[in-house]
Amino acid sequence: MTLQVGVIGTGMIGQDHIRRLTNVVSGVEIVGVTDIDQARAAAAAPAGAEVFTTPSALISSKKVQAVIICSWGPAHEEQLLASIAAGKPVFCEKPLVTSEAAALRVMEAEAAFGRRLVQVGFMRRFDADYRRLKAVIDGGKLGAPLLFHSVHRNASVPEGLYTSEMPLNDTLVHDADISRWLLSDEVTGVEVRVPRRSTRGGALRDPVFVLLHMASGALVDVEISVNIAYGYDIRGEISCEAGVAALPNRPATVISDASGIRQAIPEDWRERFIEAYDQEFREWIVAASKGTAGGPSTWDGYAATLVADAALRAVTSGGLEPVNMIPKPKLYAAPTAMAAE
Ligand SMILES: NC(=O)c1ccc[n+]([C@@H]2O[C@H](COP(=O)([O-])OP(=O)(O)OC[C@H]3O[C@@H](n4cnc5c(N)ncnc54)[C@H](O)[C@@H]3O)[C@@H](O)[C@H]2O)c1
């Protein structure tokens, strides 16, 4: 059976996902696309796909069995609620939404529907290196995790579109989610320190240094740098009671020439996480074909949203800002075989 999907938002990541759903993964067909920029949607539409004028027309179309949301964060809530109301499985790029109240509304709608429909685009959970790192921590031989050092460097970010809030409410959400997942823990508080500003980002608050306090007492330090110029550099190292486990350097061809011996660094997230995105969609297609969702859930999107909110408060207060989650709804506690949960 082929899952017939519609894609909302045909910008950078929308186009990359259209490419992989058309040329890389199987069991799926893109039957519709839409974007507020209709010309962009038309240019990105694969052969035979309909260009819908609005997200609601795409979501309610009988030919669309499942929805992929790649629009901007503030548009996600309305598109998620419409997909849930239509009973359609929906893959939503991070951030799930941009406020706690919106996350609660999406969770309530999904709980009322009675079955998981939403998978959030936290692709790191599908990355082979992160999965191996988690297996080592879960294996327990290194003892309890005490400290996690997470480095998140972007070569550059879109000028004018990426604001000073975004290191904390757009970029940090990946580190928040992967910390919860790797350490099987919850964030209870957030501190932020702002060092000397990089001159490369103009007035942008960059870099930022974030400290996540976990319920177990473990600490996570996160470097977010978004104008580092040399490439997209993602690192992670966990110090445990009896040893240290770290992500490997990415395998890449070794070039030797008159400048020395070197390996290339990925340019951006598309290159670094190319296989993780492929796997994220393989697993989504299996679940969505059964009318449900696995992997990172609305609950995980809610948790990351609370961390982002606390981080933004912490910049102003300079102190430790608490993260207070509601009790976990039953829908998200259900045991599941999906490896990324
Ligand atoms: N998982 C990841 O690593 C990753 C990487 C990049 C982007 N993202 C996320 O994906 C989303 C899109 O990011 P992008 O880099 O592709 O941005 P982009 O600006 O390149 O593309 C977004 C597209 O959505 C369209 N759009 C916005 N609001 C819309 C609406 N209400 N209805 C229809 N179309 C709408 C815009 O016109 C644009 O074409 C963001 O939420 C971003 O955080 C995730």
Ligand SMILES: O[C@H]1[C@H](O)[C@@H](O)[C@H](O)[C@@H](O)[C@H]1O
């Ligand atoms: O939207 C992107 C994406 O989520 C990337 O994975 C992250 O590294 C960037 O900082 C962010 O702006």
